Amino acid sequence: DYRAVDPAVGTWSDVEAVCENFTLMFDIVLNHISQQSDWFQKFRQGDPQYLDFFIEVTPEMDLSSVVRPRSLPLFHEFETSAGPKKIWTTFSRDQVDLNYGNPQVLCAMLEVLLHYVEHGARIIRLDAVAFLWKTPGTTCLHLKQTHQIIKFYRDVLSIVAPHVILLTETNVSHKENISYFGDGDEAHMVYQFSLPSLLADALIQEDVRPLRRWLLSVDAPLSGTTFFNFTASHDGIGISPLKGLVHQERIEALITATEKSGGRISFRRAPDGNDVPY
Secondary structure, eight states, X not given: OTTOOXXXXXXXXXXXXXXXXXXXXXXXXXXXXXXXXXXXXXXXXXXXXXXXXXXXXXXXXXXXXXXOSSSSOSEEEEEETTEEEEEEOSSBTTEEEBOTTSHHHHHHHHHHHHHHHHXXXXXXXXXXXXXXXXXXXXXXXXXXXXXXXXXXXXXXXXXXXXXXXXXXXXXXXXXXXXXXXXXTTSOSEEEOTHHHHHHHHHHHHTOOHHHHHHHHHOOOOOTTOEEEXXXXXXXXXXXXXXXXXXXXXXXXXXXXXXHHTTOOOOEEEOTTXXXXXO
């Protein structure tokens, strides 16, 4: 439930109390929702209001070009009141993708966004936002409709809460990443995804030249925008933003060093069906 606080840790009043002394970032999970959510359970039960909240995968859909961030299946089968249905699940069976082709979903998630603002959010992180819009026959990544949705949410916030900052989380190459600044009308901040992997590479190789070259190549962000610099996240350190910045051998060395030191590697499924480090 997007609107609930786990009773084991407190209430919205507790969150608001924290806001009195700290600046809080809220994470809005735009792309998907728990299969245990009320929305998805009502979909399975045949509630007319929720029948178009999720994406049913049908045989005629061309999904061959869809970019996969995981090595798990792109869709999973669920029992519904109308029989079994295959539903789009970009990340896992537990995380069911929302259908932004339905305006009711767009508006419902806007209400969640404003709910977070109402309870003190200063920064709102748009989780997995690059995957938001689905068009079979495409990569379903960075589609123009996704950018339009971010602009829409930015426009609303500029009217009702201009102090709130939107931060996009897009674990991709630098050029793709900064596309979420738009023309200064999308995200206020983007994660600097190349930085963590280049730092790790520099430490392991004892060679800062790739990091320095990249730093010198990064243009100043647009007026009113900035980078969100970080060294690792709950997802670890992404490999994709390192490609093109160092040779493949150094990427392999980073993976090897991670495994030798007890770290783990997650994988994504490439278009050719192979699983590659992510």
